[in-house]
Amino acid sequence: MQHLDLQVIERALDWARDGETVWLCTVLATFGSSPREPGSLFVARADGRHEGSLSGGCIEEDFLERLTQGAFESPITTLRYGDGHAEGPSVTLPCDGILDVMIERLPPTSEHLAHLDALHDILRGQRPAIRQVDLATGLATLADDDSEGPRVTRDEHQARMRLGPVARLIVAGLSPVSIACAEFARSLGFEVIVCDPREDAWRDVAIPGVQTQVTLPSSFIASGGCHAATAVVALTHDPRLDDLTMIEAVRTSAFYIGVMGSRRTSTTRAERLQRVGGLSERDIERLHMPVGLALGSKTPAEIALAVMADIVRVRRGKARDAL
Numbered sequence: 302m303q304h305l306d307l308q309v310i311e312r313a314l315d316w317a318r319d320g321e322t323v324w325l326c327t328v329l330a331t332f333g334s335s336p337r338e339p340g341s342l343f344v345a346r347a348d349g350r351h352e353g354s355l356s357g358g359c360i361e362e363d364f365l366e367r368l369t370q371g372a373f374e375s376p377i378t379t380l381r382y383g384d385g386h387a388e389g390p391s392v393t394l395p396c397d398g399i400l401d402v403m404i405e406r407l408p409p410t411s412e413h414l415a416h417l418d419a420l421h422d423i424l425r426g427q428r429p430a431i432r433q434v435d436l437a438t439g440l441a442t443l444a445d446d447d448s449e450g451p452r453v454t455r456d457e458h459q460a461r462m463r464l465g466p467v468a469r470l471i472v473a474g475l476s477p478v479s480i481a482c483a484e485f486a487r488s489l490g491f492e493v494i495v496c497d498p499r500e501d502a503w504r505d506v507a508i509p510g511v512q513t514q515v516t517l518p519s520s521f522i523a524s525g526g527c528h529a530a531t532a533v534v535a536l537t538h539d540p541r542l543d544d545l546t547m548i549e550a551v552r553t554s555a556f557y558i559g560v561m562g563s564r565r566t567s568t569t570r571a572e573r574l575q576r577v578g579g580l581s582e583r584d585i586e587r588l589h590m591p592v593g594l595a596l597g598s599k600t601p602a603e604i605a606l607a608v609m610a611d612i613v614r615v616r617r618g619k620a621r622d623a624l
Contacts, residue, residue, distance in 0.1 A: 474537030559592030
């Protein structure tokens, strides 16, 4: 689940709390090329205001035009875009793909508000869950999810969406590289948190859309800042800050933990973390040292590209030798 989908649910909640009916759209399936994967979210209200994305824009335009003309008054509607069916939307995707979309009409009832609140908690890392929607009535329920499988499944009666925390990036330390990495990660859809305890370092620094914490990264992590969809990177060259971050991060379920430095520095750091920090060989194996792909990066932006490329590689389950 990407940060864009968290924004969708937050916007849906805001509108519903203001008494607005919202239409929550979910990508159920894709065939061929498509801009977004199954499970992606989009929300709109009757006046055409919207948040999120289903495609590169063509589907949204068709949907919003029909919505503002009074369509989608049923509790639930399913549409297929891109196959040219005479009874379906007359939209051809630029990538020649096909997209199945579920559209839920959610009036601002107490039940729908409670459901949106629960979705928000799930995306903020409270717990993984399976969202089940009856395709005849629109009734939506949530169940605990302790298994693995495809993000979306459906049959003729029900759609099931596997939900979990949005991808999060914790950046330890403020530097030109960390700022570039935070901005890049946000554009990739990550929820980004930058931690640095030095108050003077934050003077004249603004990173739009990024959460900033004037605290030790290790303290933020120890307080519960990580979940299984979290990546942690230390990008300061300050061993005091970086080492503490690594020591705390390996105690969490973070899927990626990396620290910047040369290969020689990384070897020295590994020895120090074992000797002073008490990390085991298994802990050390979890650390990406040096962080990022070996692209020959020199500038802060190039280093950020290498770091985020490696994080995406690990999140997508790709081995380095498969690139």
